[in-house]
Amino acid sequence: MxxxxxxxxxxxxxxxxxxxxxxxxxxxxxxxxxxxxxxxxxxxxxxxxxxxxxxxxxxxxxxxxxxxxxxxxxxxxxxxxxxxxxxxxxxxxxxxxxxxxxxxxxxxxxxxxxxxxxxxxxxxxxxxxxxxxxxxxFDHPKWLIEQAQAQYPHHWHDLLLANLTKAPMCLRVNATKTTREAVLETLQRNGSPAVPGALPSCIILEAPMPSEQIPGIASGELSIQDQGAQLAARLLNASSGMRVLDACAAPGNKTAHLLEHTPGIALTSVDQSESRLQRIKTECHRLGLPTPEIICARFEQLAWWDGRPFDAVLLDVPCSGTGTLRRHPDIKVLAKADDLQAHHQSQKRLLDAAWRTLKPGGKLLYSTCSMLKRENEDSVQALRTRSDAAVLDMPQIKACGLVSIETQSGVQLVTTPQGPDAMFYALFGKRA
Ligand SMILES: C[S@@+](CC[C@H](N)C(=O)[O-])C[C@H]1O[C@@H](n2cnc3c(N)ncnc32)[C@H](O)[C@@H]1O
CATH class of the missing domain: 1.10.940.10 (NusB-like)
Structure with missing residues (x-):
C-alpha cells in the first residue's frame, strides 16, 4: 500500500x-x-x-x-x-x-x-x-548595554555592533585523521572555498553551508567549532599520559578537541546532563577518538571523585552566553540581568571544587563564553588571591593574533566581524 x-x-x-x-x-x-x-x-x-x-x-x-x-x-x-x-x-x-x-x-x-x-x-x-x-x-537590552559601557568604556559601541553581524562558520580539523592543508584542498575542489583561521586547527568557510554538505564532517575529519573555543585545548596544553579532567564537559566539543590535540591523555568528562553526555559518545565515535571516562554528576558535590588528583583540569562553566550573541541572538531577548548573580555563584562553587581535584604542580583552565566581568574576573578572583594559586600567562592568545583584552587574571577575547566569540580564559597553576 x-x-x-x-x-x-x-x-x-x-x-x-x-x-x-x-x-x-x-x-x-x-x-x-x-x-x-x-x-x-x-x-x-x-x-x-x-x-x-x-x-x-x-x-x-x-x-x-x-x-x-x-x-x-x-x-x-x-x-x-x-x-x-x-x-x-x-x-x-x-x-x-x-x-x-x-x-x-x-x-x-x-x-x-x-x-x-x-x-x-x-x-x-x-x-x-x-x-x-x-x-x-544598539539592538541590545538596556542592562547589557550598561554593563558593556561600564566594562569597555572605549570599545562598547564596536563590541555591541559586532554582535549584530553574522558569525563566520569555523571548522576544527581533527589532527588525528588529517591536516589542515589537505582539508583546505578538498574544500576548494568541492567548490566550498575556505581560509585558514587564526589557530592551526581552524578553518573558516568563505560561505556558511549546512553541516551535512561539508565534506569531512561525516568522516570525522572536521567538526564545527568557533575559533575562540578551539583555544581551550591549546591553552591547557596537556601531555600524553596525563590524567585530565573536563569538569563541565557536555556536549563534548572541547572534550573531543582535547583528545584530538593530545592523544594518549587519560580523560575524565563530568557533566550533570545525561542527555548531553550521550553526545560525547556519539562525537567520539564519529571522530574515531577513544571514549573518555564519562560521569554524570553534579560536579561541585565531588561525590563522583575517587580522590585521585588530576594533572590538568578544564572548567568550562555554565554562563550567560553573552559572548556568543552573534550565534545565539535569542540570548539578548531571553537573558536577564538577574541571571548573572546565579551564574556567578555557581561558577565560584564549581571553581572551588575543581581546584580541589587538581594535583599540586598541575594547571586549571577556567573558561566562559561570556563578555561580562561578573562571570569572568569576578568569579576567579577568590582563586587568584589564594596562596597556592599562581596566574599563568597564555602567550598562545597573543601569538594567534585574535583581538583580546588582558584582565588581572586572564584574557577576554573580543568579537570582531571575522573574529572569535567573546570567550574568557584564565589559567592557574597550583603551587607544589
Ligand atoms: C558551557 S557548557 C559546557 C560546554 C562543553 N565544555 C563543550 O565544549 O561542549 C556547561 C555545561 O555545564 C553543565 N553543568 C552545569 N552545572 C553543572 C554542575 N553543577 N555539575 C556538572 N555539570 C554542570 C551543563 O550541563 C553544561 O553541559
Whole structure:
C-alpha cells in the first residue's frame, strides 16, 4: 500500500512567525524551538534576523501601530517584525513584504489585518527613526548595554555592533585523521572555498553551508567549532599520559578537541546532563577518538571523585552566553540581568571544587563564553588571591593574533566581524 504523502511544509514566513511566538512569548531558546521543525535556510535567516534586530524592529513596529495589539495577536506582531526585517535588512521591496505578510496573516486566520499590515509596513519603510531609544539604537537590552559601557568604556559601541553581524562558520580539523592543508584542498575542489583561521586547527568557510554538505564532517575529519573555543585545548596544553579532567564537559566539543590535540591523555568528562553526555559518545565515535571516562554528576558535590588528583583540569562553566550573541541572538531577548548573580555563584562553587581535584604542580583552565566581568574576573578572583594559586600567562592568545583584552587574571577575547566569540580564559597553576 502506498504511504500517505508527508504534510506539506508551511511557508517559511508562517513557520518563522510561529517559531518567534514560541521564543519571544513562551521563552523557548532558539534551538529548542527549532527542534523537530523542518526550517529551511530562509526560515533561519528570518529568525536570526528578527532576534538580532529585535529591539529596533519591535520599537519600529510599535511606533506605527495606532494602539498596542491584544495579547492573542502577538503572532501578528511577530509577522510585522518579520515584514519590517525584510524591508529594512533584507532589501525586500515594501510592496512584496506587504503582500507576503497579508497572505500569512490570512493563513493565521486573521484576514481582517490587511489594512493594518499595509499601513504599518509602508510607514516603517519610510521612517527615519529619529528619537529611538537606546535599546533600539544598539539592538541590545538596556542592562547589557550598561554593563558593556561600564566594562569597555572605549570599545562598547564596536563590541555591541559586532554582535549584530553574522558569525563566520569555523571548522576544527581533527589532527588525528588529517591536516589542515589537505582539508583546505578538498574544500576548494568541492567548490566550498575556505581560509585558514587564526589557530592551526581552524578553518573558516568563505560561505556558511549546512553541516551535512561539508565534506569531512561525516568522516570525522572536521567538526564545527568557533575559533575562540578551539583555544581551550591549546591553552591547557596537556601531555600524553596525563590524567585530565573536563569538569563541565557536555556536549563534548572541547572534550573531543582535547583528545584530538593530545592523544594518549587519560580523560575524565563530568557533566550533570545525561542527555548531553550521550553526545560525547556519539562525537567520539564519529571522530574515531577513544571514549573518555564519562560521569554524570553534579560536579561541585565531588561525590563522583575517587580522590585521585588530576594533572590538568578544564572548567568550562555554565554562563550567560553573552559572548556568543552573534550565534545565539535569542540570548539578548531571553537573558536577564538577574541571571548573572546565579551564574556567578555557581561558577565560584564549581571553581572551588575543581581546584580541589587538581594535583599540586598541575594547571586549571577556567573558561566562559561570556563578555561580562561578573562571570569572568569576578568569579576567579577568590582563586587568584589564594596562596597556592599562581596566574599563568597564555602567550598562545597573543601569538594567534585574535583581538583580546588582558584582565588581572586572564584574557577576554573580543568579537570582531571575522573574529572569535567573546570567550574568557584564565589559567592557574597550583603551587607544589
Ligand atoms: C558551557 S557548557 C559546557 C560546554 C562543553 N565544555 C563543550 O565544549 O561542549 C556547561 C555545561 O555545564 C553543565 N553543568 C552545569 N552545572 C553543572 C554542575 N553543577 N555539575 C556538572 N555539570 C554542570 C551543563 O550541563 C553544561 O553541559
Amino acid at each position: 502506498a504511504r500517505p504523502a508527508p504534510p506539506a511544509a508551511p511557508p517559511p514566513r508562517l513557520l518563522a512567525t510561529r517559531l518567534l511566538v514560541k521564543i519571544l512569548k513562551r521563552g523557548l531558546p532558539f534551538d529548542r524551538a527549532l527542534l523537530h521543525e523542518h526550517a529551511n535556510p530562509f526560515v533561519h535567516e528570518l529568525l536570526y534576523g528578527v532576534l538580532r534586530h529585535y529591539f529596533s524592529l519591535s520599537e519600529r513596529v510599535s511606533r506605527h501601530l495606532q494602539k498596542p495589539l491584544r495579547n492573542k495577536d502577538f503572532d501578528l506582531f511577530c509577522l510585522l517584525m518579520t515584514g519590517a526585517l525584510q524591508i529594512l535588512h533584507l532589501r525586500t521591496p515594501a510592496h512584496a513584504a506587504v503582500n507576503e505578510s497579508v497572505d500569512i496573516a490570512r493563513r493565521l486566520g486573521k484576514p481582517w489585518t490587511d489594512k493594518l499590515i499595509n499601513a504599518v509596513l509602508r510607514t516603517v519603510a519610510k521612517d527615519t527613526f529619529e528619537g529611538q531609544g537606546i535599546e533600539a539604537a
